Amino acid sequence: MPAASPRRRFLRRQTRLLAMLAGALGAALLAPAAQAQSSSQSAVDFPNRPVTLITPFAPGSGPDAVLRMVGEKLSKLWNQRVNIENKPGGGGFIAIEAARRVAADGYTLLQLDSEHLAALPHLYKQRGFVTLQTFDPVAVLFRTPFMVTVSAAGPYKTLGDLVGTAKAAAGTLSYGSWGVGSPGHLGGEQLEEATGTKMSHVAFRDVGQLYGNVGSGELAWAWASIPSSQGVYRAGKLRYLAVAAPKRLPQLPDVPTVGEAGGPAGFEVNSFVVLAAPKGLSNALRAKINADVARAVADPEVKARFDAFAFETLPWSPEEIIRQAEVKSKVYEALVKRGNISLE
Known part of the structure; x- marks a missing residue:
């Protein structure tokens, strides 16, 4: 059988190359669809173990x-x-x-x-x-949302009272939180900035101790949520001065917002x-x-x-x-x- 001419060999190589490219392109086009189908299937089956x-x-x-x-x-x-x-x-x-x-x-x-x-x-x-x-x-x-919390037996009856004392105390009025960088700490910084005051932050590792100290008057105030402070609040040792939210909470309708209580309008901490x-x-x-x-x-x-x-x-x-x-x-x-x- 005579050997193929150079032109025929060239055409065969080109045909093989085109076939390989077509196969690769087809695989590339099918891969996303297969992956999407696999992801969809895993979502349907999820979870099949703990x-x-x-x-x-x-x-x-x-x-x-x-x-x-x-x-x-x-x-x-x-x-x-x-x-x-x-x-x-x-x-x-x-x-x-x-x-x-x-x-x-x-x-x-x-x-x-x-x-x-x-x-x-x-x-x-x-x-x-x-x-x-x-x-x-x-x-x-x-x-x-978080609320400004003070001792029920303390001198602060409104948020205006607390802010006024903070302005006069020049950095000595204390507030507590459940840790450096916590919402209670950063929320304190936020209130200082909004009211032009400077206060002293005290960090606690134990939330019960934090609100116990607020209730006894050792700390002037702290931010609190309902579940974190409810034990001390129900014991009659805490007073909620204001909630840092757009509107009053249905659970505590008598507690004003920060804006209603004499603080900056629209102030939120959550x-x-x-x-x-x-x-x-x-x-x-x-x-x-x-x-x-x-x-x-x-x-x-x-x-x-x-x-x-x-x-x-x-x-x-x-x-x-x-x-x-x-x-x-x-x-x-x-x-x-x-x-x-x-x-x-």
């Missing part, structure tokens, strides 16, 4: 109690065990480090508050850690709590978990507990959580600079 929720909050705390309630509802909804792992301490980094090492498959989620999302990067600058670059918010659990996942969770799975958490939070039993504590439910998508965290980040960055606050 799910772990890691929290930086201590057992018995308000966020921990909420997580356990929601976890119980999710367990029934998913027909899978939902485990709660408390890893408090280290400014939240113990829990963060445990969660950032796991696969982005939805089977390990991390509870974070808005301060973990928005304040940590400013409080730990040398670490170079930006929460939203490592984790994606998946679902919001609740938002809580914190929201979310579930987050390591970067890489598929959009389909993130949407499913978001919807399932919303169903759990809407359960009548959970809703009743939220109402008792003035916890606000929020119809936030993951994208809205990010937007709200970015808004808080700008506020916290300015407050951290103002107070020269650092946890390093």
Whole structure:
């Protein structure tokens, strides 16, 4: 058989090359569709084994109690065990480090508050850690407003009384919080800035001790939520002067807003709590978990507990959580600079 001519050999090579290119192009076009189908299928099947929720909050705390309630509802909804792992301490980094090492498959989620999302990067600058670059918010659990709390037996009957004393005291009036960089601390900086005052911050590790000291008059005041302060309040030792929210709370209709009580108009101090996942969770799975958490939070039993504590439910998508965290980040960055606050 005669050897193929150079032209025929050239045409054969070109034909083989075109076939290979066509195959590669087809595979490239099919890959996203296959990946999307796989992600969609994993979202439909999720979960097919137990799910772990890691929290930086201590057992018995308000966020921990909420997580356990929601976890119980999710367990029934998913027909899978939902485990709660408390890893408090280290400014939240113990829990963060445990969660950032796991696969982005939805089977390990991390509870974070808005301060973990928005304040940590400013409080730990040398670490170079930006929460939203490592984790994606998946679902919001609740938002809580904070109230100015003083001793029921003390001299402060209105917020105007407290602010007036702070202005006259020139940095000696004390307020407490549950930690440096906490909403109670940053909220104090925020009130100082808004009222042109300077006060002395005292950090506590134990919330019970904090409000016990406010109730006894050893501290002038502190920010408080209903669940964190209700024991001392019900004992008749605390007075709520004002709530830092747009309107009065139905649970405490006699407590004015900060603006109504003689403080700056529209003044707000609050914190929201979310579930987050390591970067890489598929959009389909993130949407499913978001919807399932919303169903759990809407359960009548959970809703009743939220109402008792003035916890606000929020119809936030993951994208809205990010937007709200970015808004808080700008506020916290300015407050951290103002107070020269650092946890390093």
